[in-house]
Amino acid sequence: MDTIAQRHIKQLESLVVQRQDWLFRFAFMRIGRREDAEDLIQDVFVAAFRMIREGRPIQDLDRYILRSIGNACADYHRQRRNTMVSIDEIEDIPACEADRPIYEEYRRIRLLLDGLPPEQSEIVRLKCYDGLTFRLISELLEIPEATAKSRYRYAIKHIQERLKG
Template sequence: MKMEANDERQLVRKFLDGNPLGLQELIERHQTRVYSYIFVMVKDKQLADDLFQDTFVKVINTIKSGSYNDEGKFIQWVMRIAHNLVIDHFRKQKKLNLAEVVVNDQFNLLDTLKVSDPGIEDVLVTQQIHRDIKKLMEYLPQEQKEVIYLRCYAGMSFKDIAEQTEVSINTALGRMRYALINLRKMIKEKNIILTR
């Protein structure tokens, strides 16, 4: 692993010294993993192609600007860029569907968001509920916040979440469970009403 990190460092240096083959080799080395991750999240080939390209445009621009902080974790850094671009896409498309989040079959966090023909009032209330939930999520530990984003915002399966975050499926499920318990606690403590 250390050998690979040193090799990647040299390829980045090669690119910075004016040889585009350094970066080309890095991209070829990791393209399958990065593209597969994006495609699994968006489930659309054209969109995955666009986000894959955007990921490496951002990688190139960051390296060229001197902002890349080489800590021997090139692929993790690239995956984080890809992940953030996917999340940004879902935010822009308003595909934030937290209504799937259920706790113990009794508590559907955003049960009230399922509306067949929303009026302007329903839309405004729904937007407020989303804002409230997103604010509360900021207080969650990073692992719990990540699993909620991946599951509810990006629509990933727990199997895919486990692979992406490099943990077991049980750990991913546990993180979701604790995240929902913590959100429910905060909702109760802060007296937030998530209904119309």
């Protein structure tokens, strides 16, 4: 393995150590199941490792991993459209006591974003929950930055109207 690949593998290892928990929460808040989120994160990391090992360097590893996880979450929903767990059933998912706070947070966020178009709710998650900038959001979703901002503005307006009513 050449030194460039070794450097990229070290960078991937560093990313795993530093951001694995954040990336797990990123995936979990989109799919709502611990085991599936963990599997998804692992699959993305393994795929990145294989690409690097095969000599296909990844230019911006952070963004590549984040985009890959976002795409994997979208694939997850497409593949499991008929087996989605409803928000009313989320409390019935067996979880250890340590998992309860994240399930409750997921439930609150889902209730708050329920009724928004998916493209708006995803931008609210990325901006408010994940703390990403509109620039990064636009790059991840491959939309103009102005579109990301307007979708966010419409979503917040819709949420405010629902909270008033």
